[in-house]
Amino acid sequence: MMLKLVEDDKLLRPFAGIIEKRHRQVLAMEREFTYRTTRLSDSCNSYLYYGLHRTNEGWVFREWAPNATAIYLLGEFNDWRKHPDYALTKVGNGNWEIKLPQETLEHKMLYRLLVEWNGGSGERLPSHVRRVIQDEYTKIYSAQVWDPLNPYQMRHESPKRSEYPLIYEAHIGMSTEHRRVSTFTEFRLFVLPRIVDLGYNTIQLMAVQEHPYYGSFGYQVANFFAVSSRFGTPDELKALIDTAHGMGIRVIMDIVHSHAVNNEVEGLSRFDGSYDQYFYPGNRGFHSLWGSRCFDYGKHEVLNFLLSNCKYWLEEFHFDGYRFDGITSMLYWDHGLDKDFTEYNLYYDGNQDENAITYLALANRVIHQVDPEAITIAEDMSGMPGVASPIEDGGMGFDYRMNMGTPDYWIKLLKEKRDEEWHVGDLFYELTNKREEEHTISYAESHDQALVGDKTIFFRLVDKAIYTSMGVFDKNILIERGMALHKMIRLVTIGTAADGYLNFMGNEWGHPEWIDFPREGNGWSYDHARRLWSLVDDENLRFRFLNAFDKSMIQTVNETRVFHWRPEPLVRDNERQVLIFTRGDYLFVFNFNPEKSFPDYVFDAPSGKYTMLLDTDSKNFDGLGRIDEKMEHFTRYVSPGRGQLSLYIPARTGFVLKRS
Template sequence: MPLNILDYDPYLEPFKEDLSLRLFEYARTKKRLLGVNGSLSDFANGYKYFGFQQEENRWTFREWAPAAKRAFLVGDFNNWENDFELKAAYGGVWEISSPGTLPVGSKVKVKLILENGQTVYRVPSYAMYAIPNETAQLDGVIVNPQYHFKNKTPQIKEAPLIYEAHIGISTEEYRINTYKAFTRDVLPRIKKAGYNTIQLMAIMEHPLYASFGYQVSNFFAISSRFGQPEDLMELIDVAHGLGMRVLLDVVHSHAVKNVGDGLNLFDGTTAQYFHEGARGEHSAWNTKLFNYGKDEVIHFLLSNLKFWMETYHFDGFRFDGVTSMLYHDHGLGTAFTDYSKYFSLNTDVEAVTYLMLAQELIHQINPQALTIAEDMSAMPGMALPISSGGIGFDYRLSMGIPDFWIKQLKEKTDDTLDLMGLWWELTTRRPGEKNIGYAESHDQALVGDKTIMMWLANDEIYWKMDINSPSLIIDRAIALHKLIRLVTFSLAGEGYLNFMGNEFGHPEWLDFPRPGNGDDYQHARRQWSLSEDPQLRFKYLLAFDQDMIDLEHRFKFLNQTDQLSQKWIKNEDKLLAYQKGDLLFVFNFHPSYEQTLSLLTKEKPELIFDTDDNKYGGFGPRSSFGWSKGELHLVLAPRTAMVFKIK
């Protein structure tokens, strides 16, 4: 297989052997798993074999527990007795078959007798549903969801415009929201806002609500907090009907440590799913780490991806914690300052191989699927095709950009904004790779940090967002909120992401009910009414975001990175101008002064967007422009931007 990645980035030439090893291990592992003619899609059918299967007039249950001595299926359907003993089959598999139909709705567990004589109870590893019992541990629940999907996945040609959402906190009420309520109340908001892709967080079952869904216990089960499997199926189906695709925030980077709820010590051994010793422990997250070199683990995780795509009709994945997977030190404390950091003994080649297999599988099942890597290290080739020597993701997240903005707002003043540094941060990419740009996601809003709007407005957001309350602090906050979003949206990626509510400057931070805050839901909800109140200025930010997103619908310029040209940049006057596709963007970041600028344009430009417009909470139109003999003359008010159509 040719290393076309070297054509994209010649600086990788010294690491040609490492890149060849990447492809060799990928091919070798595929051959070991599939033989000569096998396909990954056929291989990843574990969910059709393990767990509960209804087979005509019989049902079958299978579990993999190679270190167990005996196994029983127990539940309230048989009064938790031992009359359903599983038989040992090949490769550590246990199975039982019984006449009749599945006892749907029954609580169930696998009872294992270990080699040392200990008796343990486990939630089936392929359980589709689990609920807490009286001890606060989870019980599996037998489900056989029957839902008829009505809508096909929309064929979206434009750039991904992603609305990152969490079902539980999506209500304004002081409670956990449901799939059904999200479908009814939130999907129409997302559609109206103009986003074409929804990224759902915290779907995979997790015992700790406050983990934000990132400490998964049951990889095939949806979070029961939000409703039933059919409810999630309906949510995705309705989203498809509205013309939006749905991504799953998938967590294959680690698993919760809980014994009994999830996979940890499932058959009494650590090595069943995870690495032994320190390699199997994530010191910062206090979680377990998968052994990606073990065939049975690869089978489990790949089957998990296919399951979510075929059973629930997800259209792709955002892979969480990819950096942690790529390196033995999980990227903790490592500064990725040169290429040698990516190709060293610190690199977990087995994890890289798994990620490549996952990408091939996903696109084999659905060639239009969308995959995004959350990798802060900027591993070369992450979003290049495997055939070119890459890892195969479609996009990587532009993770440095939110850090840039938070550092600017926390540590610097407006007049020290480094436009050269901003331009570099927003436009630098791995050659040939696509990025998802964003100014802030859920990460920036978690307790201990604040949203961009809170950094800008602080306490004034509580008292001065009324349209009749003058406030220089709020005026600055609204103006910069718009500029930060517009410049990030237009430059930072071939796609864009927003966390729900941040489009209208949602106040405060995210925190889940827990003992430390008195189990309070104050910060675990979305205050939609703020953007709907005609007396509050949040409405201006929402209107701005909708029209900003509409620029992509109208002009489809995000993917036109090859048609990006810088027209003007100067730190002293805080002016920035650039053309992308048919659009010309002109920014005045100066906090105090009106600035003038002249730019050459062959055709007379048409003003299509002005951040200073009254409907966006501005004071304009204060800026002005004129065009004569191929030259555009601009006068820009402070903290404003204008967008022109120039063709």
């Protein structure tokens, strides 16, 4: 019987055999893992076996290192010296174990491993370490025993899953205005209330997994089961998530399984002396562009490690799901570099890592078995069919796909086209173009669009005028344009979004400049690795109006639940740059014309009375207030259910009307 993915898309028929083969491979691997259990998730418990655990009899530590000839525990308990009393014993299948008396270790004690192999040795951090800290002076990383007397206890249930996530993407470290790394506690106390006030229902936390290089934005992970100690303790992360849950907000994690840091002492690379323990052998085990290691998704032990990692963060920290970073790099042997993916055969030409495809499907299976309310989001720039389709249909099982074409489109438009050249027909097509069967998350910009060498949308719109002309009494044509378009870009993006929306921390109110983490090239500066909240809090600056608009926009989406209906175009007037579409009983109206207002714009619309819900030109949002928002608009009869509506549509304005 034909898989639904192929049945619903005739263009996939020539590749039905390949898609069916991939589907069978997923099911076969699932059977291999579940021969002793009922569910796949029940067999993914590596973190309960490996690593350091306190038992009633004392401590037990286990490690998988098949190429090792000897392993020793080094730490404060033995003056960091190799000693036979702290040698691990082989217990079969490449596993090693040591049992220690209760009094040997205590909370916050530091330790590492000494791994020996034929021809060499090296100090390592355990593969399943849950707490890693860096010495302030030597910069050396060590594992830390984390066994608090009174561990944090979660008090709140996770909020129910929202069908339409409104996501606030956030980085803990750069969430303070101070020139330093912020903490989980500071974020909980000072940033979380801002997110609650804006109305977002989901927070996406970046850089949670431990990473040795801060400037990697958390995407060069060394310790997959450890909370980044830069931001605080595991208990402080739990307190943040628990508090968010108590405020009705779900928290998902930016998880990185697409690659691992190349570091050997801190990470998994050459852990037991071999290059291919966790990673593909030869060149396939190295990502040349990222300078990192590529997991061997065909090896059972690696699959168990990664699948257990998915389960761990859900169970231990009560995360509500994941955004999987960089899966394009996983899906293709060439990592999808320098490809446009304009033809279907590029998804089925043998360049695909079918082991990785199998892993992603199994990861989704595990996540949804552990927590049926959890959501998974794929970041895939290639658009491979099936990524966000159910496994049973022949897909990989992600709930959502990031609509990565949308921010790319905005940047291209702002860079290459004058305002007079904006083609609203193209705009509507680009913002709504998606595979029908997939759920997607749209966004005007995420952290990616503001990394060093680029600019936020608002900074791109107003440039250096942001430094001199953002006062409430200043008049500047660049600022007027930037304020108007910033609001319109966000409203039309969320208005055309299929199933959800994402915003990066601070971009809602036009955070200036770009993001650049401390590094040698900028003198290890924190100037661009922070959020200048004082700008939006200053009553004398105009940033607060953009923040107020974002709050009203999110509130409107929450109250109207417009995502229940798909956008249906009514007007795509390219000559006058007017775009009008409906979502259910809600009418979205945009005039992108930079100069011309239309006092009596007549068009066909569903019959009824229309009243104003949201207006980008409102004086509450630093607009010109050209529309009488209290006015009721009635259609003129044309035919049953259809009428003609006449509206005043000012230049550079977008608004939402409700039909009754």
